[in-house]
Amino acid sequence: MVVQICTSHHPNSKMSEIGHQQQKVEANILVLGAENVGKSALTVRFLTRRFIGEYVGTESIYTHNVNVDGRETLFSIWDSVCPQNPNLNNCVTEEQLRWADGFILVYSICDRDSFNVVRQQLQRIHQMKKRHCTVPVIIVGNKRDLQHRREIPSEEGRLLAISSDCDFFETSAAETYHGSLVVFHQLLESLRESRNSNKKNTGIKGIVRSMSAVFGRRRTE
Numbered sequence: 001m002v003v004q005i006c007t008s009h010h011p012n013s014k015m016s017e018i019g020h021q022q023q024k025v026e027a028n029i030l031v032l033g034a035e036n037v038g039k040s041a042l043t044v045r046f047l048t049r050r051f052i053g054e055y056v057g058t059e060s061i062y063t064h065n066v067n068v069d070g071r072e073t074l075f076s077i078w079d080s081v082c083p084q085n086p087n088l089n090n091c092v093t094e095e096q097l098r099w100a101d102g103f104i105l106v107y108s109i110c111d112r113d114s115f116n117v118v119r120q121q122l123q124r125i126h127q128m129k130k131r132h133c134t135v136p137v138i139i140v141g142n143k144r145d146l147q148h149r150r151e152i153p154s155e156e157g158r159l160l161a162i163s164s165d166c167d168f169f170e171t172s173a174a175e176t177y178h179g180s181l182v183v184f185h186q187l188l189e190s191l192r193e194s195r196n197s198n199k200k201n202t203g204i205k206g207i208v209r210s211m212s213a214v215f216g217r218r219r220t221e
């Protein structure tokens, strides 16, 4: 396993050929969310299987080579830092949006404000990403071990995810490794699906498909 902090951002990643048969999968994943929700804890859990109680609150990009379902996969994970007063214009930067192939939006189940930050970040992602591209997003309610301090019912998180066409998980980075593993692997799976469907929708076939969608719809109006 390679875990390393990069000093520069990766260029836009996609898929690269290794040999004739297998493709190496590359995934740029941006971890977003308010301060103190466990973004670093979740990321470091996935990378090292460990929970380290305190993290330096700096922005980092980690690279992680791992075999997933028999395919070599290079994760680049950008553990972001939320601005002090997040608003729709600064909660996700254009650089981040350009860089990322997929997003993990983390809130703490004990912090209503952090849930509102996730809403804003979600809105910003949907606003900025091109409409014809499907971008995988996972919403994560972290700190599930702190049930007695819960402010966001699971249903509310799930509802936000359903209404935004995202996946949803609740985790406790403090308690288990498995939760973080499932989150990152699910995002990878969604990324593969969205790349396949984006590929199908480009080129001449995509144009024909879009035109028939438009004209088909008109005929029924």
Ligand SMILES: Nc1nc2c(ncn2[C@@H]2O[C@H](COP(=O)(O)OP(=O)(O)OP(=O)(O)O)[C@@H](O)[C@H]2O)c(=O)[nH]1
Pocket: 033, 034, 035, 036, 037, 038, 039, 040, 041, 042, 052, 053, 054, 055, 056, 057, 058, 080, 081, 082, 142, 143, 144, 145, 146, 171, 172, 173, 174, 175
């Ligand atoms: N009880 C509990 N505490 C957690 C969990 N995840 C993280 N923490 C704690 O929450 C605090 C913040 O965790 P971080 O991972 O630094 O959160 P962050 O979102 O990266 O914070 P910033 O770097 O400030 O943006 C730390 O004290 C962690 O030990 C969890 O699942 N349960």
